[in-house]
Amino acid sequence: MNCLEKAVEKFSVLDRVPIGICVLREDFVVLFWNRCLENWTKIPKTKIMGTDITQSFPHLSEPKYASRLKQIFAGGPPTIFSSQLHKHLIPAWLPNGKLQVQHTTVTAEPAPEGGYYALVSIQDVSDLTQQAQNYRFMRDRALAEVEERQQAELAVQQVNDQLQAVLDAVPGLVSWVNSDLCYIGVNHHLCAIFNQPPEAFIGQKLGFLESSLDFADFIREFFLSDRQADRKVIETTSKQIQGYYLIAAQKYQQGQAVVAVGIDITEQKKAEKKLQASLQEKEVLLKEIHHRVKNNLQIISSLLKLQSEYIKDHDVLSVLSDSYNRVRSMSLIHEKLYQSSGLAQIDAAEYIKSLVNNLICSYQYLSNRIDLEVKIEPIFFDIDTAIPCGLIINELICNSLKYAFPEGKAGKIDIKLTTDNRGYLDLEVSDNGIGLPADFDLEMSESLGLQLVTNLTNQLEGQIEINSQTGTVFKIIFPKKGNICPVVSVA
DSSP, X not given: OOHHHHHHHHHGGGTTSSSEEEEEOTTOBEEEEOHHHHHHHOOOHHHHTTSBHHHHOGGXXXXXXXXXXHHHHTTOOOEEEOTTTOSOSSOOBOTTSOBOOEEEEEEEEEOTTSSEEEEEEEEEOHHHHHHHHHHHHHHHHHHHHHHHHHHHHHHHHHXXXXXXXXXXXXXXXXXXXXXXXXEEEEOHHHHHHHTOOGGGTTTOBTTTTSOOHHHHHHHHHHHHSSOSEEEEEEEEEOSSOEEEEEEEEEEETTTTEEEEEEEEOHHHHHHHHHHHHHHHHHHHHHHHHHHHHHHHHHHHHHHHHHXXXXXXXXXXXXXXXXXXXXXXXXXXXXXXXXXXSSSSEXXXXXXXXXXXXXXXXXXXXXXXXXXXXXXXXXXXXXXXXXXXXXXXXXXXXXXXXXHTSOTTOOEEEEEEEEEOTTSEEEEEEEEOSSOOOTTOOGGGOOOHHHHHHHHHHHHTTOEEEEEOSSSEEEEEEEEOOTTOEEOOOOO
16 A cells, blocks of 8 residues: 555545645645545645645745745644735635635644655634624724714814803803703803803703893794894893893704893993984984075075066066076975985975976966976985086976967976986986077077076086977986985885
8 A cells, every 4th residue: 555545544534524634745745635625626636636736836835835844744843824924825715706714734744654744734714814804893993983982072172162262252141042941051251240150050041040031032032933043132120230232142953042142232322322312403403404594595585576576677577587496496405305304315206396386386377388297216316416406407497488488389398307227317308399599509508597507517417418309308417426315115
């Protein structure tokens, strides 16, 4: 019986063990190859036994393997090829397509003919290695999560400390309140006013220190509303805190909590009351000034009217009449101002309609045959715009009434005031009378009224356009001033 047959007979008991077993002679010839290795490597024992193992696995001839195997052949102590450093001593493929991770032990086994064989025991530790890796991964992840949580808690604490520092620096009373109207936090200003530590507020109902009940009512109503933010001025008269406070409130945590900031505006309120009283006093004085100016202008217009009754010369009478109308137009402005609530602005439509009605009264003998139509957009004038604009309308309407409809001719006069999207106002005074002479030149005109129109248009920084193809059209375009604004209707 040769050594191969002797080895098979000796080691046949290891043929069915669930680990890979092979026996090598000192010349690296395979003497035994069990079924487990056959299944792992798909190499039948009949093919590999009796051959040099390095023919099937050349890497075993490398010094790191061969030198350690030679120590075994010399009867040395067992040697281990761990799964960490030598994962695939006899490469084998798993069903998932990956290489098997192996833990290999090589021991010296006495040979019948003398010397030693190398008994190679191979354990498949793939599952065990994967479980170890999974454990390490889970351990590392758990440690990382713990560290992240600690870092997050530290960051939250730092943010809370920073927020508390900021809110403590706010020159006002800051409190956090939950939907049960209980304090969940306060800043040091609020604590200092009531001489209480922050802990004394936590969990207490609003008003527990006999503070303003208006604040509790405001917060209660705010919680019941759909608003996310609100503000209110409240007056508090408690022992610890007195005066006016502007309360600004903001919801958070899906509306389940509110942060409120109270700013002391007592001094501002006092100043506001003083200012209001001063403004009312000045308003009374200003109304009195406008009233007196209006009265003085009415005295002048009355004198002119009275004087005209003694004038027989038609030209002089015309001059007095024109002067009367001019003074009356300015008097009307001051009358509108002291009757208005704003004192600084005049309703353009109301003023121009009153002005036109006064002119009609001055020319009663024409009122039956001259139709006047006024179309004014809702605009407010200040006095610096109203006076020149009113005088321009006065001159142009008087000019039409006197010259556009000779010999009892009937006609129509239109007055329009509109705005455009360029920031300009368009004033148009037109009639369907006989028109201007063919050689008419505004700059060369000797008419005092038209010279006034030119000068007043320049005062408004405007331009004049004249069209006399059908009747006469005076169109004056001038820029809106910053204090000219549209009328706001109050429902």
